Amino acid sequence: MAFNVYTGEPDGTEIPTAAQLGLEPPRFCAECGRRMVVQVRPDGWSAKCSRHGLIDSKDFEQR
Template identity: 75%
Template sequence: MSQKFNVYTGEPEGSPGAQAVSTAARLGLEPPRFCAECGRRMIVQVRPDGWSARCSRHGELDSIDFEERR
């Protein structure tokens, strides 16, 4: 599955806005805020051991799953 949208900005991949990512996000310190498939804002819950994010259309993603995809 290829990602269509930047998970930190919500901009389509390849657009100039998708490149403007904070340093914390580039270092992996921020959870994704937007769905990679549709670009919608996700509901994000930060926990002491990681985070979970839920897209209303594409389901839930957990920090454990996200690390395996990197």
């Protein structure tokens, strides 16, 4: 089962407007729905799930 990374609800729920505009980092793990520890930096963000590890905004940048 997949989860909405902005709300923690099952995938398919509506994405908040701020997230659609790219102004909000993900707060919940897409794999388990647990709340993540999020660090916002001037150049992006990083988020860590206690079960699934670290993701970083740099991972989503196109090269």
